[in-house]
Amino acid sequence: MKQFFKNSISIRKIKLYFKKNKRIKNNGLNNKIILIKENNQIQELKRITGLKVNINGNNNVIKIHEPYAFENCHLTINGDNHLFEVQKITNPVFSIRNTSFIMRLGNNNSIKIGKNLSMVGGYIQAEDNNTFITIGDECMFSAEILVRTSDGHAILDNQTHEVINSGKNITIGNHVWLSFKTTVLKGSKIGDDSIVATGAIVTKDYFNQKNVILAGIPAKVVKENINWNWQSIQDYERYKNGTA
Numbered sequence: 001m002k003q004f005f006k007n008s009i010s011i012r013k014i015k016l017y018f019k020k021n022k023r024i025k026n027n028g029l030n031n032k033i034i035l036i037k038e039n040n041q042i043q044e045l046k047r048i049t050g051l052k053v054n055i056n057g058n059n060n061v062i063k064i065h066e067p068y069a070f071e072n073c074h075l076t077i078n079g080d081n082h083l084f085e086v087q088k089i090t091n092p093v094f095s096i097r098n099t100s101f102i103m104r105l106g107n108n109n110s111i112k113i114g115k116n117l118s119m120v121g122g123y124i125q126a127e128d129n130n131t132f133i134t135i136g137d138e139c140m141f142s143a144e145i146l147v148r149t150s151d152g153h154a155i156l157d158n159q160t161h162e163v164i165n166s167g168k169n170i171t172i173g174n175h176v177w178l179s180f181k182t183t184v185l186k187g188s189k190i191g192d193d194s195i196v197a198t199g200a201i202v203t204k205d206y207f208n209q210k211n212v213i214l215a216g217i218p219a220k221v222v223k224e225n226i227n228w229n230w231q232s233i234q235d236y237e238r239y240k241n242g243t244a
Helices: 002-020 233-240
Strands: 024-027 032-036 042-044 051-056 061-065 073-078 083-086 099-104 110-113 122-127 132-135 145-148 170-172 212-215 220-224
Touching: 099 110, 110 122, 122 132, 145 170
Parallel strands: 024 051, 032 061, 051 073, 061 083, 073 099, 083 110, 099 122, 110 132, 122 145, 132 170
Antiparallel strands: 032 042, 212 220
């Protein structure tokens, strides 16, 4: 009898542990959390390895393409009709780590991430109403990155009391390297094959300027006609010289 009660207590503890550590909290109606497999079949998800999900709202969609690689990440959705989509990560070296994805302070926002994003950590926030963040393929983001479509608090015209700082969309092209402590603010666009230097704050549209380095506060083009490779300098030199 003692063994029976001991086993019952252990089972209850296990159930309580999994209830407390449930990785998807879905508080709302008609929210869809789906995995798109490599054969394009669709599977409904109740858990996403490495990504804690907290939804408070209705008609939100989360699409994760297989294979994926999250580590210690969080997705917070407050409001209705948001879309979060992450394309597949096929490079075994890459993963999305220590990152918070946030959609709140409004409705109808989206975060779309292209193939093979490598990210060390930071915040990606689509806030206000009807804003989006689009990140292209083969991007590399360092640590303490901030990408945000909204200022978070209202700034008013002193005469009319109208809001003058509504949220704006952000577009980051293919093969973009965001260095340590980069900030990308509302209305920013970054062109393909570009680099944003350490500590820079991007505030403008540079989408038509590809292969550039952006640096400074606010960021501006400091070098043109460049490209980059995710390998270290030493590894790239060996690869280029055929000695890798």
